[in-house]
Amino acid sequence: MRVLAAVSGGVDSAVALARAVDAGHDVTAVHLALARNPASTRTGARGCCTLEDARDARRAADVVGVPFYVWDLAERFHADVIDDFVAEYAAGRTPNPCLRCNEKIKFAAVLDRAVALGFDAVVTGHHARLSGGVLRRSVDAAKDQSYVLAVLSADQLAHAMFPLGDSTKDAVRAEAAARGLAVADKPDSHDICFIADGDTRGFLRRALGDRPGAVVDAETGDVVGRHEGAYGFTVGQRRGLGLSRPGGDPRYVLSIEPVGGTVTVGPGSMLDVGLVTGSRPVWTSGSAPGPAFDCLAQLRAHSAPVPASVTVGSAGHGTVGVRLAEPVRGIATGQAVVLYDGDTVLGSATITATAGVETAGAGIPAR
Amino acid sequence: MHYLDHAATTPMLPEAVDAVAAALRETGNPSSLHAAGRRARRVVEESRERLAAAVGAKPYEVVFTGGGTEADNLAVKGIFWARRDADPRRRLVLAGAVEHHAVVDSVQWLQRHEGAEVRWLPVDAYGRVRPETLAAALADAEGTAALVSVMWANNEVGTVQPIAELAAIAAGHRVPFHTDAVQAVGALPVDFGRSGADALTLTGHKLGGPVGAGALVLGRDVACAPLLHGGGQEREVRSGTLNTAAIAGLAVATEAAVAARSVTAARVSGLRDELVAGVLARVPDAVLSGDPADRLPGNAHFAFPGCEGDSLLMLLDARGVQCSTGSACSAGVAQPSHVLTAMGVEPSLARGSLRFSLGHSSTGADVDALLAALPGAVERSRRAVLASASSR
Numbered sequence: 001m002r003v004l005a006a007v008s009g010g011v012d013s014a015v016a017l018a019r020a021v022d023a024g025h026d027v028t029a030v031h032l033a034l035a036r037n038p039a040s041t042r043t044g045a046r047g048c049c050t051l052e053d054a055r056d057a058r059r060a061a062d063v064v065g066v067p068f069y070v071w072d073l074a075e076r077f078h079a080d081v082i083d084d085f086v087a088e089y090a091a092g093r094t095p096n097p098c099l100r101c102n103e104k105i106k107f108a109a110v111l112d113r114a115v116a117l118g119f120d121a122v123v124t125g126h127h128a129r130l131s132g133g134v135l136r137r138s139v140d141a142a143k144d145q146s147y148v149l150a151v152l153s154a155d156q157l158a159h160a161m162f163p164l165g166d167s168t169k170d171a172v173r174a175e176a177a178a179r180g181l182a183v184a185d186k187p188d189s190h191d192i193c194f195i196a197d198g199d200t201r202g203f204l205r206r207a208l209g210d211r212p213g214a215v216v217d218a219e220t221g222d223v224v225g226r227h228e229g230a231y232g233f234t235v236g237q238r239r240g241l242g243l244s245r246p247g248g249d250p251r252y253v254l255s256i257e258p259v260g261g262t263v264t265v266g267p268g269s270m271l272d273v274g275l276v277t278g279s280r281p282v283w284t285s286g287s288a289p290g291p292a293f294d295c296l297a298q299l300r301a302h303s304a305p306v307p308a309s310v311t312v313g314s315a316g317h318g319t320v321g322v323r324l325a326e327p328v329r330g331i332a333t334g335q336a337v338v339l340y341d342g343d344t345v346l347g348s349a350t351i352t353a354t355a356g357v358e359t360a361g362a363g364i365p366a367r
Numbered sequence: 368m369h370y371l372d373h374a375a376t377t378p379m380l381p382e383a384v385d386a387v388a389a390a391l392r393e394t395g396n397p398s399s400l401h402a403a404g405r406r407a408r409r410v411v412e413e414s415r416e417r418l419a420a421a422v423g424a425k426p427y428e429v430v431f432t433g434g435g436t437e438a439d440n441l442a443v444k445g446i447f448w449a450r451r452d453a454d455p456r457r458r459l460v461l462a463g464a465v466e467h468h469a470v471v472d473s474v475q476w477l478q479r480h481e482g483a484e485v486r487w488l489p490v491d492a493y494g495r496v497r498p499e500t501l502a503a504a505l506a507d508a509e510g511t512a513a514l515v516s517v518m519w520a521n522n523e524v525g526t527v528q529p530i531a532e533l534a535a536i537a538a539g540h541r542v543p544f545h546t547d548a549v550q551a552v553g554a555l556p557v558d559f560g561r562s563g564a565d566a567l568t569l570t571g572h573k574l575g576g577p578v579g580a581g582a583l584v585l586g587r588d589v590a591c592a593p594l595l596h597g598g599g600q601e602r603e604v605r606s607g608t609l610n611t612a613a614i615a616g617l618a619v620a621t622e623a624a625v626a627a628r629s630v631t632a633a634r635v636s637g638l639r640d641e642l643v644a645g646v647l648a649r650v651p652d653a654v655l656s657g658d659p660a661d662r663l664p665g666n667a668h669f670a671f672p673g674c675e676g677d678s679l680l681m682l683l684d685a686r687g688v689q690c691s692t693g694s695a696c697s698a699g700v701a702q703p704s705h706v707l708t709a710m711g712v713e714p715s716l717a718r719g720s721l722r723f724s725l726g727h728s729s730t731g732a733d734v735d736a737l738l739a740a741l742p743g744a745v746e747r748s749r750r751a752v753l754a755s756a757s758s759r
Contacts, residue, residue: 028681069681076755109755116751117678 002026003161004114005123006106007060007068009053011176011183012125012164014060018179019163020123021064027123029061029068032110034077035194056183063181073109080104082194086207089231092258093334096301097192099148102126107156114159121159129165133157135284137343140168147301150338150348154286201232213261215243218254218270230261236271236330252330272327274357278320278337278349281312288312288320289346296340297322299331299351305340320349327357369736371690373573373665373726374522374550380575380727383620387577390612397609398600407611414618421618421625422569422584423558430583430601431614435549435570438583439469441594441605442545442566443516447477449590450513450543459484459508463496463517463528464709467547469568470516471705487709488517493658494526494710501533505540512542519551519567523693523706523722524657525666527555534563543589549573549581553624554632554663565589569621571613575727576620580613624727635725636664638734642723643667645738650745654716656707665725668693670712674719674748682744683721688737693722719748 003025005017020027031054054070061068081100088095111122127138128146135157138144152160164172169188176184195203208231215225225243227233233241237253243265251265276299281288289295290312297308306324313319322337331354339346370378395407412426419426432438443460450457462474464487477483486504488496496517505512515537520527530546537544545566551557553574559567566589570581585591585604593599597606624631646653646669656668671679676692683690693704707717723737 028685067681067684069677071677112754112757113678113751116754117682117747 001120002118003028003121003123004110004119005029005066006110007031007057008125009050009056009060009183009186010125010189011173011181011186012127012169013057014064014125014181014183015172015176015179016123016125016161016163017060017066018064018175018181020161021066023163025123027064027066028119029057029064029066030110031057031068031070032077032105033070033072034074034081034105036074036078056186060181060183063179071110071113073105076109077101077105077194080109085192086204088334089204090208090258091334092230092256094234094332095334096148096336097194098301099151099336102148103151107152107160111156111159121161123161123163125164126162127164127169128162130157130160130162133285135345136165137340137345138165138167143169146340146343146345147298147336147338150284150345151282151336152284153282154284157284204231205229211261213263215241215263215265217251218264218266224251224265227261227263230256230258230263233263235332241265268329270356271329272357273329273331273354274324274327275355276322276324276331276337276351277353277355278322279318279352281318281320281347281349283347284345285347289341295346296342297324298338298340299328300335303328308339310339319352322349369688369733371688371723371725371729371733371737373729374663374722374724375691376572376578377575377726378728379572379577379616380620380623382623383571383576383616386619387612387616390615393611395611397611398598407609410611410615411609414614417618417622418582419584421621422552422567423560423562424567424584425560425587427587427602428559428584430585430605431609431617432581432583432601432605433607433610434579434581435467435547435568435573436469437594438568438570438581439467439516439545439547440473441583441591442568442585443470443473443514444477444481444594445591445604446514446543446545446566446589447481447483448592451481452592453590456511457513458482459486459511460513461486461488461501461504461508461515461542463488464490465494465521465523465526465706466516466518467522467549470518470547474516483513484511490709492710494521494524494656494706495658496528496533498529498532498536502536505536505542509540512540514543514545516545516547519546519548519557520555520663521657521706522550523704524668524710525550525662526657527551527661527663530562530564534565537565538563550663550666552621553628554665556628557625559584566591571617571620574620574624576617577613580610580617582617627727631727632664635727635729638725638729638731639665639667641731642725642734642737645734646741649738649742656710656712656720663724665729667723667725669721669723670707670716671719671721671745671748672716673752674745675752676718676720678748678751679719679721679744682747683737683740686736686740686744688740690737691722691724692720 007013007029058068081097085095085097126145127143128149129136137146191198211229214223217224233253235253254266255264292311294309296305298305309323311321333351335351336348337351338348395403397407397411415426415429419429460474460483478485534544543565546564547568549570552569565586567584572578591604593604595606652672654670
C-alpha cells in the first residue's frame with residue numbers, strides 16, 4: 001500500500017514509520033506544522049510543534065530512508081482544535097483537544113488530502129491496536145490511546161494504521177534505539193501542545209478575557225467566593241478554588257453555568273454521577289451494537305472503565321444514555337464517553353449531561 | 368532521477384572537482400610566509416585572476432567569501448555602514464522588491480537594528496524594476512541614499528533586470544549600486560566593469576563549482592565595512608583563513624562556465640522552450656511567470672491554478688522528477704513567495720507555483736520525464752485542494 005506516515009518528531013511516530021516501511025509499504029513521511037509561528041511555540045523536547053521537533057521528524061525519515069515533507073495545517077488546526085477548545089471552555093465544558101485533533105486534523109484534513117493524492121492510509125504512532133476495522137486497547141495499558149481514537153468513524157479507521165498497538169512503550173523506545181533513531185530517549189509529551197507554558201487558565205484568560213462571577217455553595221446557597229472567569233474551572237476540581245470557608249469540608253466544583261458565570265461547589269458526595277448522556281455517537285463498526293447493551297464505559301482519558309448499560313437514542317444516532325453500574329466522581333461535560341467490550345472499542349459520544357446516582361434509577365433524563 | 372533544480376545547486380564540473388581535490392591534498396595557509404604558504408597563496412591569487420578575468424573585473428576587486436549569502440550580507444551591511452559613517456544622513460537603502468532573502472533579510476536587519484530607512488523598489492508584472500522607478504526614488508532621496516541593491520536575474524521567475532541602466536542611474540546620483548548576480552554568472556553575459564555596478568555577488572555552486580565558495584566583486588573605490596573581523600585577509604574587508612581548495616574550484620568552474628556560456632545557454636534555453644511549450648500543451652491553464660523572453664536560459668516557472676505547489680512537488684518527486692516551489696522554507700513550510708506577491712500574483716495562484724530549472728547537465732529526457740509525470744500530478748493536486756475545501 002501507499003501510506004502516509006505522520007511523524008511528530010517523537011519516538012512513537014518514528015518507530016511507527018519504520019515499522020510501516022518494514023511491512024513493505026511504500027511510505028512517505030509528513031510532519032504536520034500546526035503552530036502558526038513554530039519559532040514562538042515552546043522550546044525543549046516536549047512538544048510536537050517546534051522547529052526542533054520538525055528537525056527530529058525529518059531526521060527520523062532520513063534514517064529510515066523515506067521522503068519527508070511538511071504539511072502546513074496551522075490554519076485548520078487553529079480553527080478546528082484551538083478555537084473549539086476555547087469555545088468549549090467558554091460554554092462551561094471541558095474539551096479534549098487531542099481527540100478533536102484526531103477527528104478533525106489527522107484523520108480528516110490530512111487523510112482526505114492523502115487519499116486525494118493517491119495514498120491508501122495514514123500511519124500514526126498511537127498506542128492502540130487496529131485490525132480488520134476493530135479498534136482495541138494497546139497491550140501497554142498505561143500508554144493506551146484508544147480513548148482519543150474512539151471518535152474515529154468506521155470509514156476513518158478503514159484508512160488508518162497504528163503499528164505500535166502490540167508493543168509496550170518500553171519496547172518502542174528500545175526499538176528506536178536499536179534502529180539508531182535519535183529520538184529514542186526523547187521525553188513523552190504530556191501537556192496540551194498549543195499551550196506553551198502549560199498554564200491552561202492563563203491561556204484561556206488571554207483568549208476570553210476576564211469574566212468575573214460568583215462561586216456558590218450548593219448546600220447553603222451562599223456566595224463563598226469570586227472568580228475571574230468560569231472557564232478556569234473544571235467539574236470535579238478541588239484545588240485553587242480560593243474559597244472563604246474556614247474549617248469546612250472540602251469543596252469541589254459541581255457545575256459551571258457559563259452565561260451568568262456561576263460556579264457551584266459542594267461536597268464530594270454530590271459529584272457522584274450515575275447516568276451520562278452523550279451526543280453525536282460514533283460507532284467504530286459503523287452502527288450501534290444494539291438498541292440497548294451492556295459494556296464498559298470510560299469517562300476520561302486516563303481513568304478506569306466502569307460497567308455500564310447503554311441505551312441508544314432513536315434511529316441509532318443523536319444521543320446515547322449510559323447508566324453506570326457504580327458511581328463515578330467528577331464527570332465534566334465536553335469530555336468523551338468511550339464504550340468498550342473488554343478491550344475493544346465500540347464507540348464514543350460527547351458528554352452533554354450528567355445526573356446523580358439518585359436520579360439515575362429513573363432512566364434517561366429528558367436532555 | 369531527473370534533476371530540474373539547477374537553480375538550487377548544479378552538478379560540479381569535473382575540472383572543478385579535480386581542482387578542489389588537488390588543492391585539498393596540499394598543506395598551506397595562504398597567509399603563511401614559508402614555502403607551503405606561498406604555494407597556497409599562488410593557487411588563491413591565480414584563482415583570483417582567473418575569476419576576475421571571467422567576469423570582467425580586476426583581480427584586486429575580487430573578495431572571496433563563504434558563498435553568495437555572505438557576499439550579499441557584506442555588500443548590503445558593509446556599504447551601508449561605510450556610507451553612514453562617512454555621512455550620517457545617508458541611511459536610506461533602496462532594494463528591489465523581488466530580491467533574494469540574503470538581501471531582503473539583510474536590509475530588514477539594518478532597518479530594525481541600525482536605523483536604516485528602506486525603500487522597496489516595486490516591480491512590474493514580470494518582476495522587473497523599471498529604470499524610471501529607480502530614477503524617481505533616487506530623485507526623491509537626494510543626499511540620503513546609502514546604497515541601491517537590485518539582483519541581476521531573479522532566482523524564482525528568471526526575469527533579467529536592466530542592470531546597466533539601473534547602475535547608470537545610481538551612478539548619476541553617486542550612490543553605490545550592488546547586484547546579486549548569483550543566478551546570472553555563467554548563464555548570461557556578465558561583465559562587472561561594463562555593467563557599471565559597484566559591487567556584485569557570485570557563488571560557486573550555481574555554476575558548477577563547490578558550495579561554500581563565493582565572491583563579492585567590489586569596486587576598488589567602494590567603501591565597505593567588514594562583517595567578519597580578524598586577520599584582514601581579503602582587503603581588510605573579509606577576515607578568515609582563505610579556503611584555498613574551494614577558491615580553486617570556484618575559479619575553475621567560473622572560467623569554464625563563462626567560456627562555455629553561449630553554447631550552453633543556447634542548448635539549455637532550447638530545452639527550456641520545449642519544456643514551456645510541453646507544459647502549456649498538457650496543462651493549458653498553466654501560467655508562465657516572469658518575462659517570457661528576457662529570462663534566465665534554464666528557468667521555467669509556472670503557476671498551476673487550483674493546485675498546491677508542495678503537493679505537486681511531492682507527487683513529481685515520487686515519479687523521480689525533482690523541482691522546487693521556488694519559495695523560501697522554514698521547517699519546510701512554504702511561505703507565500705514575496706517575489707510573486709510583489710509581481711501582483713494572487714495568493715491562491717502563487718500557492719500553486721513550481722520552478723523547473725535546467726543547467727549544463729540537463730537533457731531532453733529530463734524534460735520528457737517531467738511532461739510525462741506532470742498531468743497526473745496536476746490532476747491529483749487539484750483533487751487534494753478540492754478535498755480539503757469540501758471537508759471543512
